[in-house]
Amino acid sequence: MARRQQEKSQETQQELLSAALELFQERGFFGTTIADITEKAGYAKGSFYRHWQGKDEITLQLIEAKLASCRAARTQALARARNLSEALDAIWDFLESIMKDKSWARLFLEFTIHASCDEKLKASLAQSAFRLSDPVFAELVAPWTRPGVSGDKLGALNTCLFEGFLIHGVLGTGTLDKKDIRDAAKRLILALAEA
Amino acid sequence: MARRQQEKSQETQQELLSAALELFQERGFFGTTIADITEKAGYAKGSFYRHWQGKDEITLQLIEAKLASCRAARTQALARARNLSEALDAIWDFLESIMKDKSWARLFLEFTIHASCDEKLKASLAQSAFRLSDPVFAELVAPWTRPGVSGDKLGALNTCLFEGFLIHGVLGTGTLDKKDIRDAAKRLILALAEA
DNA sequence: TCTCATCCTGACCAGTGGTCATAAAGCGAA
């Protein structure tokens, strides 16, 4: 059987993923080179390209894995929500869980901006579960919004506040905390949904 | 006199600035190399470093120049404002004038994220007139906010919406337009300022 | 033992930001 060879390959991939994650958290997306990753994992640079096409691909994979683990909790909480306020809380619990770690916030932002310069990557990003896309948000809040209110727009505004807060966070002025932004988002969305 | 030499130097600097601006708008901050800039302007790469320490410095200069031209109008409009709503409109006129051009929005974002990885640059950015800093906003809206309301927080929230909208813009989903975000910001700030 | 597929290597490439000895040109004075 060729199982052991495949297992070795998988193991290598995992080691590279772990190394990449650590380095991204430490030095950010732009600050990490592929040579850094392979060196940390104990492989030659060429090995990287057996598993991914480039830094973009491995980053996307890491981000998706991170989000997948946070999404389960969100789905459960949303199922329990009895009104729009509770639904928004579930959504913001999800958003907060993503960024509990500041280095994740930076990685998200760096990658988002980087992706915005590349059409293909932008498409992957929009399709992936990375961002809480507007239609998804619309679907989540649909049960509690009045007809005529665009759920997409509510979602986009919510995302603006969230991603703006990410920038606020990485710049480190510290004027706002988690609660401030959540309250503001809830206030805004509730006001608009009922208008 | 050495005037003609200085004039030539100034002229070179201007040519490089123009070339840099065009390229930044076209290809973004990360997509533009220093060799691109000097080549477009018709100089050798080394000439660039007579005028700036690196890409960061020339970018900061370009951004500050852009903002300086927009700030005059803002100051005038704010002086005429008779209530918080009008003041917010003046501020959003200013913000909109900055990124009327989509390529500016991307440049702002790219540079902001890039700066967030560098302590020195982050300080320059905070100090510069680049971002509508929280204290400045607080001062602008102070005449119309109730005591006990933190103008800094209002400013930070306003900035979150603005910068979140910049991301929304560069990702090009197009769910929101200028008016949506301005209305949302006004609604939020007015509600909080009067609470 | 002999193949052959898989996994891994590291020298190699073009291109990056940044440096610096050198060349060219402008300047004022003799």
Place this chain on the structure above:
DNA sequence: TTCGCTTTATGACCACTGGTCAGGATGAGA
């Protein structure tokens, strides 16, 4: 005009990046 001196401009050079690829090592099956 001619001679220094200063300012401006050059492009080869450096260490580094993302990415490639012929070839070496290792394991699987006959």
